[in-house]
Amino acid sequence: VKAQGKNSFQFYTKEINNRAVELLVLENDMHKAIKDQDFILYYQPQISLKDLSIVGVESLIRWHHPKKGMIPPADFIPLAEESGMIIEIGEWVLMESCRQAKEWLDKGYHFGRIAVNLSAKQFHRSNITQQVKAALESHQLPPEHLELEITESIAIENIDVTIETLKELKSLGIHLSIDDFGTGYSSLSYLKRFSIDKLKIDKSFVDDILIDDGGAAIATSTIALAHQMGLKVIAEGVETSDQCAFLQSHQCDEAQGYHISRPLNSSDTQTFFDQYNKQ
Ligand code: C2E
Ligand code: CA
Ligand code: CA
Ligand code: CA
Numbered sequence: 275v276k277a278q279g280k281n282s283f284q285f286y287t288k289e290i291n292n293r294a295v296e297l298l299v300l301e302n303d304m305h306k307a308i309k310d311q312d313f314i315l316y317y318q319p320q321i322s323l324k325d326l327s328i329v330g331v332e333s334l335i336r337w338h339h340p341k342k343g344m345i346p347p348a349d350f351i352p353l354a355e356e357s358g359m360i361i362e363i364g365e366w367v368l369m370e371s372c373r374q375a376k377e378w379l380d381k382g383y384h385f386g387r388i389a390v391n392l393s394a395k396q397f398h399r400s401n402i403t404q405q406v407k408a409a410l411e412s413h414q415l416p417p418e419h420l421e422l423e424i425t426e427s428i429a430i431e432n433i434d435v436t437i438e439t440l441k442e443l444k445s446l447g448i449h450l451s452i453d454d455f456g457t458g459y460s461s462l463s464y465l466k467r468f469s470i471d472k473l474k475i476d477k478s479f480v481d482d483i484l485i486d487d488g489g490a491a492i493a494t495s496t497i498a499l500a501h502q503m504g505l506k507v508i509a510e511g512v513e514t515s516d517q518c519a520f521l522q523s524h525q526c527d528e529a530q531g532y533h534i535s536r537p538l539n540s541s542d543t544q545t546f547f548d549q550y551n552k553q
Contacts, residue, residue, distance in 0.1 A: 297356065300350065300357075303339070305362075313367075314338055315334065315371065317374075317537060318530055320332065320386070320528055320529070320530040321530075324527065328384070328551075330389055331543060332389040332423070333374075333388060333390050333391070334347065355395055364396040365409075367390055371388050371409075388419060392423065392424050392428065394425075397428050403443055410446070418448070420449070422448060424450070425453045425457075426458025429464070437469075440468050440469045444469035444470075450469065450472070451472035452472070452473050466503060472505055475492075475507060476510065480512055480531070483517055493520075493526075507527050509521050509528070512533045512534065513532045517531075518533055
């Protein structure tokens with residue numbers, strides 16, 4: 275028993291050391307990635323379900339690792355959060371999104387807004403309002419073309435600070451949305467104190483709208499809730515025309531998902547704009 279206990283302890287510390295080393299290596303890789311421009315943004319179109327026009331694109335980061343190939347955000351954003359690197363990465367995403375949006379505007383594309391994901395640390399541990407202001411100014415992007423997506427879990431971390439920060443951000447003239455709505459633990463009573471414009475129905479509920487009554491009920495109540503509060507609502511992860519038709523018939527304002535388009539690189543996004551408008 276004693277030997278076993280000792281072994282499992284050794285195993286445990288080894289695991290921790292491995293994890294610490296892994297984190298350090300990755301953190302070092304991420305520093306290098308920013309310098310070497312190995313991060314890239316993909317853009318996923320969002321459309322209006324009223325007139326089918328393009329209303330926005332969501333910026334989604336990808337890491338083109340020199341040895342490991344393309345790494346999806348799920349494999350490094352949590353680590354970047356843990357190590358604090360997310361502040362630097364998030365700042366880059368914001369800058370690059372504003373630069374790209376301005377370029378598209380100058381080329382005459384009417385894509386609406388570019389939506390940028392904010393992480394918890396970025397929202398709470400850095401002067402996010404200053405960062406956003408600087409990004410808009412340095413690329414001369416009119417604020418109405420920028421949207422920030424924050425999750426419910428970010429929002430409830432420190433309610434009073436969140437309310438203040440959202441107010442400040444809103445006063446810049448940008449749009450704000452609550453991402454993955456319904457998956458967190460947010461109390462609905464706070465929602466009305468947040469200066470937000472839109473709720474994003476999480477993919478997990480969209481997946482269920484044609485499968486069970488519960489899924490449909492969550493989606494339709496979110497739409498009703500949003501509208502009663504004067505907010506817009508967008509559904510994410512829309513994969514089929516049936517889901518799209520359901521959402522449309524239940525007055526959901528906007529949709530995003532593989533049914534409309536997968537996330538695309540910059541040049542494919544431009545091609546999407548060109549072809550979509552010709553249809
Ligand atoms: P999210 O914000 O919920 O982004 C939506 C994710 O769903 C994206 O995955 C997108 O590619 C995927 N998706 C969109 N439509 C469909 C669909 O119809 N079917 C399916 N199966 N998937 C769909 P992605 O790009 O891998 O991003 C995953 C998560 O990583 C994002 O979830 C977001 O939380 C985070 N993330 C991505 N980019 C950034 C970033 O720049 N900053 C921060 N802080 N987080 C980011
Ligand atoms: Ca998002
Ligand atoms: Ca989402
Ligand atoms: Ca989601």
